[in-house]
Amino acid sequence: xxxxxxxxxxxxxxxxSIRNKRVLYSTIIVPLIVLPILIGLPxxxxxxQAKKIEITPSNVMISGFRIPGFFEIFARSSFxxxxxxxxxxxxxxxxxxxxxLRVVQKEPPxxxxxxxxxxxxxxxxxxxxxxxxxxxxxSGQGEVRTKKINILTKSVISPRVMAGVVMAMIIGFLIxxxxxxxxxxxGVDSIAGEKERKTLNVLLSLPIxxxxxxxxxxxxxxxxxxxxxxxxxxxxxxxxxxLFTDINIGKIQIGTKDAILFILLLLMYILIASSVVIMAxxxxxxxxxAQNYLTPIMIIIMLPLFFAQTSAxxxxxxxxxxxxxxxxxxxxxxxxxxxxxMRDFNSAFISNIVALYVLVKLMTKIFNKAILR
Amino acid sequence: xxxxxxRELVKSYGRVRALNGVSFSVxxxxxxxxxxxxxxxxxxxxxxxxxILEPDTGEVYVDGEKINxxxxxxxxxxxxxxxxxxxxxxxxxxxxLEFWGEIYGLSxxxxxxxxxxIAQYLDMKDFLEKKGNELSRGMRQKGALARALLPHPKILIxxxxxxxxxxxxxxxxxxxxxxxxxxxxxxLYSTHVMAEAEEVSDRIAIIHQGNIVTTGTLEELRDKFKxxxxxxxxxxxxxxxx
Ligand SMILES: Nc1ncnc2c1ncn2[C@@H]1O[C@H](COP(=O)(O)OP(=O)(O)OP(=O)(O)O)[C@@H](O)[C@H]1O
Ligand SMILES: [Mg+2]
Numbered sequence: 001x002x003x004x005x006x007x008x009x010x011x012x013x014x015x016x017s018i019r020n021k022r023v024l025y026s027t028i029i030v031p032l033i034v035l036p037i038l039i040g041l042p043x044x045x046x047x048x049q050a051k052k053i054e055i056t057p058s059n060v061m062i063s064g065f066r067i068p069g070f071f072e073i074f075a076r077s078s079f080x081x082x083x084x085x086x087x088x089x090x091x092x093x094x095x096x097x098x099x100x101l102r103v104v105q106k107e108p109p110x111x112x113x114x115x116x117x118x119x120x121x122x123x124x125x126x127x128x129x130x131x132x133x134x135x136x137x138x139s140g141q142g143e144v145r146t147k148k149i150n151i152l153t154k155s156v157i158s159p160r161v162m163a164g165v166v167m168a169m170i171i172g173f174l175i176x177x178x179x180x181x182x183x184x185x186x187g188v189d190s191i192a193g194e195k196e197r198k199t200l201n202v203l204l205s206l207p208i209x210x211x212x213x214x215x216x217x218x219x220x221x222x223x224x225x226x227x228x229x230x231x232x233x234x235x236x237x238x239x240x241x242x243l244f245t246d247i248n249i250g251k252i253q254i255g256t257k258d259a260i261l262f263i264l265l266l267l268m269y270i271l272i273a274s275s276v277v278i279m280a281x282x283x284x285x286x287x288x289x290a291q292n293y294l295t296p297i298m299i300i301i302m303l304p305l306f307f308a309q310t311s312a313x314x315x316x317x318x319x320x321x322x323x324x325x326x327x328x329x330x331x332x333x334x335x336x337x338x339x340x341x342m343r344d345f346n347s348a349f350i351s352n353i354v355a356l357y358v359l360v361k362l363m364t365k366i367f368n369k370a371i372l373r
Numbered sequence: 374x375x376x377x378x379x380r381e382l383v384k385s386y387g388r389v390r391a392l393n394g395v396s397f398s399v400x401x402x403x404x405x406x407x408x409x410x411x412x413x414x415x416x417x418x419x420x421x422x423x424x425i426l427e428p429d430t431g432e433v434y435v436d437g438e439k440i441n442x443x444x445x446x447x448x449x450x451x452x453x454x455x456x457x458x459x460x461x462x463x464x465x466x467x468x469x470l471e472f473w474g475e476i477y478g479l480s481x482x483x484x485x486x487x488x489x490x491i492a493q494y495l496d497m498k499d500f501l502e503k504k505g506n507e508l509s510r511g512m513r514q515k516g517a518l519a520r521a522l523l524p525h526p527k528i529l530i531x532x533x534x535x536x537x538x539x540x541x542x543x544x545x546x547x548x549x550x551x552x553x554x555x556x557x558x559x560x561l562y563s564t565h566v567m568a569e570a571e572e573v574s575d576r577i578a579i580i581h582q583g584n585i586v587t588t589g590t591l592e593e594l595r596d597k598f599k600x601x602x603x604x605x606x607x608x609x610x611x612x613x614x615x
Contacts, residue, residue, distance in 0.1 A: 197462060198457035198458075198459070199457065199459045199460070199461060201420075201425055201455055201456075201457050201459070202453075202455055202457055202458070202459025202517075202520075203459065203476075204423070204424070204425045205423040205424075205425055205448065205451075205453050205455060206445075206448060206473065206476045206477065207445045207446055207447075207448040207449040207476060207477060207478065208445050208448075208476050209443060209444075209445045212445075
């Protein structure tokens with residue numbers, strides 16, 4: 001082996017790699033910018049939320065029999081804020097209160113504590129209240145107290161809803177991600193690939209309009225994307241008993257109407273994802289260039305998903321239904337828990353229509369402008 | 374009325390002026406050669422005729438009607454062999470031809486009939502079932518010519534069709550072009566090869582730096598430039614001095 005020649009090859013390869021934008025992207029931009037953002041932002045957000053919970057007093061509602069001195073120990077605590085809600089169970093689910101204590105029996109004193117396992121604030125409140133009751137039980141309070149207080153902890157969330165939320169988190173991520181990845185291979189090939197293989201000019205010279213070409217291509221990319229999504233769901237279904245060990249799969253239910261509404265949104269999302277990919281494909285001159293454009297787009301799409309993963313809350317701010325892709329995930333959560341709220345669905349539907357309209361317009365514009373020689 | 378007419382085409386790519394007022398017309402039953410060196414503007418002209426590119430100014434008329442690149446129907450009258458052969462790598466040649474036939478609006482039955490006729494005519498029976506990525510250059514070029522002939526086009530546009538072909542294939546292409554002319558097609562033939570222009574064309578336009586510097590039959594050009602060989606005429610026309 002001639003080492004000089006090896007070095008010559010090495011130097012040439014290195015030069016080639018350094019000038020290759022893809023290598024640049026994966027060795028510099030991904031480790032230094034993309035990963036820190038992808039991992040750091042959601043983590044920072046989570047930390048901030050945790051800190052906020054730590055310093056904010058818990059909203060607790062107490063009702064039922066009066067045990068002498070019981071109410072007062074909470075009133076005295078600076079970590080507890082006693083409040084009243086009309087429907088405490090609903091308020092607990094919606095996060096308006098963090099904990100609901102009901103004294104169900106005087107002798108022996110028994111308290112039911114309702115909490116929301118999907119809310120960090122509620123879990124914190126539960127820990128606080130338990131601590132206070134513990135110290136009450138253990139401290140000598142004179143003759144006033146005769147017996148220790150029994151605690152019955154209860155979840156306000158039914159097993160079905162609980163299973164639905166966890167399920168939505170796990171497959172919701174895939175449902176948003178997979179149609180997009182499924183669209184990439186055929187989508188990038190559809191225009192950039194044809195440019196690269198020099199078949200597009202010929203196609204354009206035939207009696208067919210650019211719009212017809214584009215719609216035909218969009219239909220194909222959406223079909224492949226749909227197939228990818230269906231096969232992914234099938235694949236997950238096949239191994240479901242291994243995947244979802246901590247939730248009771250049998251509890252999951254989805255109504256027929258909700259299923260139809262969800263599939264409708266999924267189909268729209270598949271068209272949106274396909275349009276985005278085709279747009280990049282029309283803009284690029286080569287297959288690789290198109291892929292390069294798509295990587296940052298992928299990351300932008302992933303970011304809200306990462307945030308969604310950090311909290312399994314039941315309450316969803318209404319604006320999230322206006323974000324195509326993300327709205328699919330939150331609608332799925334609704335479908336698997338308390339059913340789809342039509343106001344939320346309408347917002348998602350309308351914003352998807354708008355997004356699709358804008359994308360198709362843009363796509364056509366880019367394709368018409370594309371310099372094809 | 375000319376079958377195909379091009380009027381005062383002007384086209385720039387950024388600062389590069391590719392066409393500088395190109396006009397000519399092609400009639401039925403004639404081969405009109407667009408003869409010019411590399412970068413003269415031949416492909417740009419053809420791309421504009423086919424609606425692949427928009428001119429900055431100028432018009433194209435097919436059968437006396439001004440074309441609109443957004444209305445693709447006029448292209449059904451045109452068959453074209455471009456610089457790119459356009460053969461699909463993952464499709465069999467037959468499948469590519471079937472697809473193009475559908476775009477040309479032919480029925481399934483017509484398409485199958487045409488494929489058989491053309492395969493016979495161009496001697497491509499033995500690779501009809503091969504995929505694009507298994508073809509030689511000559512086979513691809515035949516595939517492209519087959520596509521152009523598929524709809525019995527009134528106009529045939531050929532952009533350096535023999536480029537990179539071996540001698541027998543070139544001869545075959547020339548023969549086919551002359552046969553097609555006999556069938557009455559209006560043929561626009563772009564080339565930078567003098568001998569080809571001399572052999573197949575009825576009229577010749579010499580194009581240079583986006584300008585048509587002269588047009589005429591070979592005889593007319595000989596008279597005009599007082600030269601016998603097209604090569605000499607060409608050099609005089611584009612103004613090279615030795
Ligand atoms: N996509 C493009 N971008 C910029 N300039 C271009 C582009 N296509 C062509 N040109 C320029 O336009 C001019 C005419 O090019 P054109 O391809 O029409 O020439 P041609 O006669 O077909 O040449 P050839 O015989 O090499 O095929 C050239 O100067 C070329 O550099
Ligand atoms: Mg050319």
